[in-house]
Amino acid sequence: MTIPYREWTIIDKANLKAYYASPPGTLTAIGDWTETHQKLTYIGDENSAGTHDTKWYAIFRPRAGQDFQSRDGMDEIMSIEFAIDVNLTQDTSNMTSFQLIHGITNNNNAWEKDRVNGKYYDGVNQWDAYGTRQHAAALDYETITISALPLTYSPWFVAYKAASGAWANAYQADFWRGGAHFRALNYNPDAPAAGEIFKVFLYPLYMRVRFFNPVVNSMDRMWAPTAGGVALVLTGLGFKNGNAEIDTNGNTNPGGWGDLVDNIYLEGLQGQGSTTLTRSSGDFTVDSNTQITIPSGKFPALSAGSYEIKLRKVMADVGPNVEGYAGAWRCDEDGRVREGEKFTIYISDTYEDREHREKKGWILLTDWHLKNKLGTEVLKYYSFDYVRCPGKVYKGNLARISAVPRGMDDRSGLFKVADLTLDLANNDLEFSKLLAGTTILKNQKVKIYMAYADEPEGWKSHVITMIIDDYSLDGENFQVKLKDITQKYFRKNIPHYLCTKEAYANIHPDKDGEPMPELIGLASFTTGENKGEVEAICVNTSTFKYLAARGSLKSIDQVYSDNVLKSTPVDYAVSYGDGGITYITFTGDQGDNKVTYNGKGYAYTGINSDDGYVRNPVYIALYFLLVIMKIPFSMIDFNSFEDLATKLENMSEDETGKLILQKSRDPEEILKDLLPGAKCYIAKDGRIAVGKKDVSNFATNNSDTAPVIFKQIDVLGKAQRVYNMRDAVNVINARFDWIPVWDLFKSTSVAESSSAIDRFEDRMEEREHEPLEV
């Protein structure tokens, strides 16, 4: 059974470092802690053999800008899952295992990511208390065996703790404020002895929060007559979560949760008041966790107008009211939640179906999600005419909108970037005042909708969401340039992180500024004159240390120095440190030799192949978007990626992907090359989706039969059929399996269409191969 959840993958992190007189007390005094601000998240202990010892705690919290907060309708946490990579960084002890304790950071004020330290949560003000600063989870630890590292660990802050009650829900306010907290404890057989250090690096992968709130994805009708008497079926998730699913990984709630929708409220938006339906009276049935039915005999008579629909569970252990408006949040079949628009049911005896309304006319609505300098959201609404809605008013300042392009380049398979211009009237000095104030416009979202005549505002259709790129004011006209929201994330150099002298004082002089390599998938090249698929960067000429990858590789399988195979531990050792970076440290100087290696790349829970790291080409593309490009979770249509990945699994081609980032390359070009003959486009809901046409999906759209367009009736003006014969290709000589360090492709695939060659009397190949890297 799935449960609605939200997930965050871009996570801020910090260390809290204690430096205390040994032997350790309870570390409850501010003097036991340091002002060291560190974003590298270690846990562990150092026993200095001197007067003071060191201890590290790690704290994580999703980065601002991803809507990491309690929201109406998603405000009753059920349980929380943290996923972290655990890497051994330093260990001079005799330890074989330790306990990794997890919990929620406990402080009444949010820590400041750029200034937080052991003494002050914002670099200035003291923590409420010192010591662990942690609400420990029930079942709050995992015993980690040192020899099993590195590994990915997913601890839970569970729903119920024995003898205490609802647990994650009880600390949800602290969670939104402080995020997760980790520490090490109960070393086995002993804590680090004098002169020993034990340090483990934690890298956060995601935080997943499950909610009690119900989610309605659809209703089977959007209107009803004033007399009522029609059935209404709500479809969604979380209407009746099972006790066992709620208690997952935790203790059992002995009384059960009573998780069941109890009431439905039909709330009038034009002052009609609210009408209550109760399950106990038989007004509706909760058919399953995903369906509720209001039978025809129970749908009440209502005054004409539009209504929002609110669901409520009455639960003794949480809430007590756990609520959600139909449509305000939507989720996919796996439970992933994204923000939607509240559904509106229209009560009318003169209802016309959409086809009639579409002919009557439509209007454009723009919702501007700005913010002020304090970060508080500032909402503005503009349209071509003054439009009054129950919850908002659209001012009629919009004068002109340029054409709104949406689409993809079918040849390359990549979405097209949209740009558009809005012209707004400033006769009422609306924008003179706006620009003079504290409101921030740059990079803020503008959502464009279309609504038809005679329908509630809640039925409006999303056109596109863009961000403000630039603007100008010339008296009576305010012009705004909008750009595609993807450009907020795609305008970065890839690889993003560099090896610099600032970070590595003894870096090889030829490598200062060199990008840190990234590897996803399997790199294996052991034959021929040049060996090894990835070049490691010499970051310390004194200690013969090479940076193999920015992240934690699953393994390094072969290491070459000027194509001579080296062996471990005689010639080198692999280690992880400084934020999960993978290093190769040689026992001797390699001089100016080119050091290359083969290995297995990064892992990511949920999309790993059976051998424990990401290999499916589609999931490599997903990893690229989520982790490397840092595109928010909410902007990606995961189902489409899963469907496409499944096609490759069914073909037994799901371990055939590889991504090596060695030198600069355009991220859009990378994405284009990652998708196996598929298309990547921005769907109408604004999310990045992928798809591939085949015989199974050419006749329908989301299970609806493809519509028929009649040229005589529907097409305006002329229809043009273009053949683009100049772009015809009947001979292909494609290369694949690229090794950037040697700039060579391992193999080719050649094909030709003899019928096309014969008919056109020409061998038509595409343009010359262009270099892939800059």
Place this chain on the structure above:
Amino acid sequence: MPDYPYFTSQTLVDQLVKEYLKKYNYGDQKLEITLDMSWFNKLDVFYNFRYQDPEGLSATGAGETGRYYYVENIDYDFMAGKMKVTAIDLQFLLRQYFILGDEGSLASNWSSAGEPDRMFGYLCDETLGASGEGEFADGEPGKILVDENILEGY
């Protein structure tokens, strides 16, 4: 030129190359039409639709009845109340398939078959019809089973 730098499988790349060739060996066929805004909710990028055009491609001059396309681009011109749609002809995909349907589930003859069933193969008489070139009883052009040796490449 299609290169596949991030794939390691010869089998997969060979298939992708053949798909690319099938799609582009006779051009990059598209349809450009303009619709009014009433189509806003019926079409989206990557959506399929069928196009009925009495002047469309047809060896018999009967026009096109429900030729499949999918949307590549939509340019919404709200000022003019129109949307310009560019769509990709799906025949590159569909012409690869000739499927003999399940005799138990298909209608017993062409004239009583629905549109979805007619996408699959119905064998007609190769000499029937005024043209003598293979039609069904109601004059619709049919698909004729021919000697496999005269089939070409892709």
